[in-house]
Amino acid sequence: MTLIGTPLVATLYTWSIFGLLFSFPFTMASNNNNNNNNNNTPRIVELAAQISTSVAQLQEQLSAEGLPSPSFDENFSAKYPANVTQLRDAVLDASAELHELLLDPLMVLFKFASISNLVSIDAVARYKIPDMIPAGGRLSFEEIGQKTGLEKNVVRRLLRNAMAMRILQEPEPGVVAHTSISKFLANPAINGWAQFEARDTWPATTRIVDAIQKWPNSQQANETGWVLANNGKTVPEVIATEPERAMRFANGMNAIDWVPGYNISLLPTVYDWASLGNVKIVNVGGAMGQAAIELAKKFGNLTVLVQDSAAMMGGGVLVPAELKDRITFQEHELFAPQTEKAAVYFFRMAFRGLGDQFAEQVLKAQIPVLESGAKMLIQDVVMPEHDAVPLWRERTQRSVDTALQCFGNGRERYLDEWKALLAAADQRFILEQVHVPKDNLLGILEVTWKA
Structure with missing residues (x-):
């Protein structure tokens, strides 16, 4: 079985909102879900004390910086400074555990399984x-x-x-x-995402286990929950034939910039781009050039060639006049052999929508032009091990990883899986470093080609 619409599939999954809206960094955190304590204090009392102490410290920090206390008031903007991250995580995990300890088992299951909530969210979004x-x-x-x-x-x-x-x-x-x-x-991008979640994602996710049973261990994009829920059509086939759904998908993509830690404006801060010197970067799967613009704005030593399919480039974004001499576009399919020689090849979320056999193909496609010392910079999620991040973050990340399977049998990868993927593509891909900045959702895997 071959991958249906391979280049477009890969690029669409690269930008899948479900993978983009919710995923979290590979950072260590204390485990707030440990029920073993060294004294006889009941767990619920211990949790209440943790919550009380952490909330007091959190409020003290917010007040010191002149920031408002969290509120459901319509004018409140939930922006928290970096120095309160650990306190916030502690409160969220402890309060969730306390809440779930006090529920009956059936109510815990209902909390995570209730689908009627999505009905109301869909209604609020759909009727605007x-x-x-x-x-x-x-x-x-x-x-x-x-x-x-x-x-x-x-x-x-x-x-x-x-x-x-x-x-x-x-x-x-x-x-x-x-x-x-x-x-x-009320934000159009968020409204679009909510509608796509309710009307398109949810029906597909309900068929994930059906797809697993029908096609065990499949990596094919036409053997998914989405295909079962859409009369045999893959994501690009649906988008190509149903304009209304294509518009929902496109509107949902715009929600990416509203995810804390995911905004493309953070790209210049997650890696020492200046250390690359005066180099040419090939941004493979670079869509309309958003990443290229962010890099070129901040680093005058970089020139960027954006490669993608004609459909995904869509004529490109409006490149500022002062950057036009350093940003160019080239039609190039993701799986096609690379034709451009460069010092650096940059992939932003290009692999999460692909099974390993197809991700390997993308890596192998770069080999024909690689010279010893060339870098591959891969900006993507490095999945945390269990209990390595706060539970509230981990829950969301596990959920998103599961959802990615319904579109094209893609997934988030753990560090050992990234290493295995690179080795399977070619032993000359050497993973030098993994950069995951604190409180940022995407890491940078720095890979060097050593011929």
Whole structure:
């Protein structure tokens, strides 16, 4: 079986919002889920004390920096300074554990398995209810019903379920107002992501285990939960034939820049680009040149050639006039043999949507032009081992890793898997260093070609 629409599949998965919106760094953290203590203090009492101490310290830090205390007020912006990261992690993990200890087993399962929550999120996003409510304003259930064409009881059912998740609020009976979360959902990119999650991702993820049973251990993009949920069509085949869904996908892509630690503006800070000297970088799978622009803006010693399929480049983004002499574009499919000689080849999230056999093909495609000493810089997730990061981060990352499987049998990779992938492609790919900056979601694997 061959990979359907191979070049477009790979590039689309590279930018998959599901992989982009939620993943976390390979950093060490204390394990807050350890139930073994050295005294007779009940665990729930111990957790309560941890929460109390950490919250007090967290608030002290926020006050010292003149920052507001966390709130669901529609004007609150959840931006936390780096020096409170550990305190925040401690509170989130301890409060989650305390909450789950006090639930019955069935309620713990329900907490993680309830699908009705996504129904309300979909309704709020699809009807664009956050757009109806003016900043600081209010609307009644009846008024929202008039705007949506829905009866009051339908509006009330959907919105009160959303309110239970802190999406919208009911400051007085029958009246709806914003919270910080519903205000965030008014952002077109976030709205697009929410709709794509509910209408496209969810049906596909429900078929992941079916696909595993039907095609055990498959790496093929046409043997997935997505294909089972879409009448045999792969992601690019659906996007090519269904404009409305293609638009949802495209709008969702724009949500990437709203993920803390994932914003492309952080790219210049995650590696010592200046140390490369006056070099040419080939940005393989560089889409519309967003990464190239960020690098060229900050480092005058770099010139960047952006390679991708014509469909993904789409004419390129508007390159600032002062950078046009250092950023060029070239149509080049991801799996095609590389034709450009350069000192550095840069891949930003180009492998997470691919099974190993196809990721190997991408690496091997670069070999024809590689000279000894050439660098491959791979910006991607390095999966943490169990208990290596705070539990709340780990839960999200495991969930995203699972979701990646439904689109094209891709996955996030652990460090040993990255090493195995490079060795399988060619023993001359030498992993020199792995850079994972604190609180950044993507690492840089620095690989040198040693002929």
